[in-house]
Amino acid sequence: MFDLLYKELKLAAHPNLFIFTLLGVLVIVPAYPYGMVFMFGCLGPYITFMYGRETNDIYYTALLPVRKKDTVKAKCLLLVLAQMTQLIISLPFAFLRVKVLLAGNPAGIEANIAYYGFGLITYAIFNFIFLTHFFKTAYKAGKAFLAAIIPAFLVVAVMEVLVHFPKFQWLDSIAPDAMLKQLPILVIGIVIYVISIFTAYHVSAERFEHVDL
């Protein structure tokens, strides 16, 4: 597993993936729709998949002494690593902004517990649709991205719009009691993310077995 991930990072990943992963720091921007961070978390893998098609990465992996489905596993691992790293990078900045930016985020949701829950749901939806679509052919990355990014964007849009309604003010809060109320969203996000990536792996691996390279 480590070797597959090493291969992804050293040979397959496009430099943009690293840059977009670092964009977790955007939660320190005073006024910004932080949902964009998750969009970057989807865009980075897409560019890497496009790059992989250009570099014949799938062929290289399929010829290594691994099973054909390990090619899919390698991509799933890369997606999880990039997205989780992005969230981890954002965390210290989410804490820091509470100390230094007392006015909150007028552009949209705060970087709070609900925000991370919605983020994981966004990733989960994107990953499942993108991976399962892509591995039908192992080259139609654009079509897979389009199919995946639209529903993922809708989750982000709902999150960003919802917090402007007075009834959902608690979603935009960083007060401890409000964050406690937000906790189920994070839990749901984690559960959906885990289920999504495992299901995406199994469905994609099954589809990729029948792909003619």
Place this chain on the structure above:
Amino acid sequence: MDVLDVRGLTKHYTDFTLKDITFSLKQGRIMGLIGKNGAGKTTTLKSILNLVCPDAGTIEMFGQDFRKNEESCKQNIGVVLGEIDFYKHKRLSDITDVTKRFYENWDEDAYQRYLKTFSLNPRKRVKELSSGMKVKYMIALALSHSARLLIFDEPTSGLDPVFRDDLLGLFRQLVKSGERSILYSTHITSDLEKCADDITYIKDGRLLRSAEKSEFIKSFQYLKEPGEKGELTLEEIMIRTERRNYNV
């Protein structure tokens, strides 16, 4: 001992069918897989390697079912697919650094030796290599993990005559010890004259014949025209078998 045994390999496409391909390759031998462009040579090689999903047939490699033992079989093979470059912008050293992690029998000293023998500079990027040097790099990788079976898809296409001769000479050396075997596809018949022990001929997706070279040539002498003296060469055999008349 057979290192590769292909039985009844079949693959249907909308406008092409590879049907019932059966042949076997013995240890220490070089087999040329011939056929004109589009005959099904690449599909055969890709089906053997599970890159293409065949509709029927079995592949035994080193006495094991390839599909059930994909990882262990792949530990012992080296593959060069024609016209496919990996990671054009990466340095050879980076590709090697990743590749060697996957092989249990990686021999770093041997790899360094092959780099020197083939005059390969590990600091070079793939895009900076000529076609022949790319093939040599892939061979260096394959030999450094002690591959027992080397599979090449049209390795000599696009090479100049000098480099081609050089590569075929290398093929002969590789099997000299009797440990390694080579299966390579080509449509260049002169390559086979120089460097093949066995020949497998595929025509329009069907196996025409698979046999030891001299036996193969003998079996096609019926194509001789009246009054012709001497044996038909492989080129003549192929041309006469594939000849078509266009009514234009």
